[in-house]
Amino acid sequence: MAIVELQNIRKVYDKKVAVEGLSLSIEPGTMFGLLGPNGSGKTSTIRMMIGMTVPDSGTVKLFGQPFTRDQLKRVGYLPEERGLYKKMKVLEQLVFMGQLHGLEASLAEKRALAWCERMEITEAIPKKVEELSKGMQQKIQFIAALLHEPELVIMDEPFSGLDPVNAQLLMDTLLQLRGEGKAVVFSTHRMDQVEKLCDAIAIVYRGKLVLEGQTREVKSRYPRNRVQAVFQGDDSFLRHEGVASANNYAGIAEIALRSPEFAQPLLVEAIARGTQFTRFEVIEPTLEEIFIESVKKTPEYAAAGGRIDV
């Protein structure tokens, strides 16, 4: 049973089409990445998932049932725009959020304290929200979304504005939640984060779904035609007949081959010309490259005048 199932949803704000004919489904125990450039319809899609806005057409199902507000007790949501009551103390705020989700005050408090410890912000507990750093506020918001132990966690740009250490802490926590069998959906425009984190992805561009599937399966659709090379000396191999395009960043080259078979001949020839390699790796295209490539194939890309606006 899919935890989230969107069928052909469409949303139009005045004249702007935010989401058009989008369908996707998310299984339990999955880390799902919703990718797309800014303004591509990620937030609109997420808002329809939790009934904050109603699609103009199409259906939303959560936990195998048509959407009802009662289901929201089983959903944890972290909005893109963080918001907390500035004058409230951290613990009060968390307990309040927990109560809104139907928890008893005492249980909410117990869990809030445990989570604060887990997220390494115990010193913030007695403080008012306005006294805290942005990163800390974000962690509190994160906890607020998880206090009621939701089966479905939806996070809009969860890592934006966090330093690498805290971003890692959040990622680890999300991975643990997935390990507990929960479905985690998050949106991002940072492809590098998705690659190692997500089991499944969907790429949206200008309100439309461009690509969807298991991350490994999506990547395997694309041939291993990328080479990353770190070298010294002669760089004439970059102009080999098998090279479709190449970027040379002062001795670190990213090469796209016409086809995977060109990899070995390229290496042989380069060595013959005296190029010294410290690394020569044949890899799949990165998600970012897949993303750009698949966006470029859409008619909307041409309509937008060749802009991806990442």
Next chain:
Amino acid sequence: MSSSLSTVLLIARREYLERVRTKGFLIATLLIPAVMGALTWGSATLASRAKTTSHVAVVASDTVFAHDLKQQLGSSAQDAMQVDLVEPTTASRARLDEQLQDKHSTLAGYLWVTSPATAGALPHFTYKARSAGDISTKTALEDAISAVLLRERLSERGLSHAEIDQLTEKVTVDTSASGNTKAAFIAAYTMFFLMYMVIMLYAMNTARSIIEEKTSRVFEVMLATIKPEQMLAGKILGVGGVGLTQVGIWMGAAYAYSTFGIMASGGHVLIGLTQVLYFIAYFLFAFFLYSSIAAALGAMTNSEQELQQLNMFLVMPLAFCMVMVFAIIREPNSRLAEIVSLIPFCSPLLMNFRLSLTQVPAWQVGLSFVLMTLTIAVILWISARIYRVGILMYGKKPSLPEILRWLKYS
């Protein structure tokens, strides 16, 4: 259904506690009754010391007149002045002028009486005061002079002292049946302005807190679990609860002052229990009415500056009431007064004002309650729709056609 009610109460509780815990609330709640008490006590003390007690000098060649004037100023019903009698010489004028300059002298001024050139004509009176603003002494002098001259002329016409006393006896009109008019007027006016203040205060409070949630984006988190209607209901209940607490404390204090006799005058209680209850009831209606307008205004705007431009929608009906007060105070039961006080936007101010001045037929009070309830229902319906769409909108201020379109969203 019960869970949605408990959500509303949860939000109301949060709004309530957040406001009640601020220092501003505590100060305003305690300060206003303190000021009220100080004012009533102050005016009561002033009233008891209403007799003019200035120290003046009378310079007159007519010694009989001078003595009579001294008698009148020194021991009449209104006055208890200290009066020096001085011979009219050039030296005495210089001495009196000197005394007026002297900081240690208590002399408030001197009256120079120039006898008339022809018999039977009025003498000429010149008063030189230490302070040009000392109206009460001047008035006391004028009254006393008139009284003395009147008595002199009557006795010249051959009337006896007893007859003159009888003729000049002061008439008092007994208003104790309806209470002290002046005090009642002040009390009604104070209540009017207090109502004006709390309506404005709490309506703006609602609007501001919506804008705050909008700018801090808190509502996005909230809307992921609860409905906008629950949020709006909780907010209005919470803010209204704070208003009720404050108004309740103020009215309790006013009632206490009134019954403990400080405000009671002529045996009449100025602010009775019924008036306190009416005030609270009309405050509640006014709050729901104006704060539902304010909620829509808050949801439409993105900042307090933008709200300022729209708050004329709140101020205009209140300003209209202010103008109407002058018409009502003369004839609280005129047709005009009846009509304007039944307009739902004005009832809280004007009907309550009439109630504190006169007997208002019960059906009018009842009708005002019904009309206000209906208006609140309509406005709340519109506001909830504007609120629901408006809080998710950022950026530019919506145009009127856009707002009308919001109303159609279900």
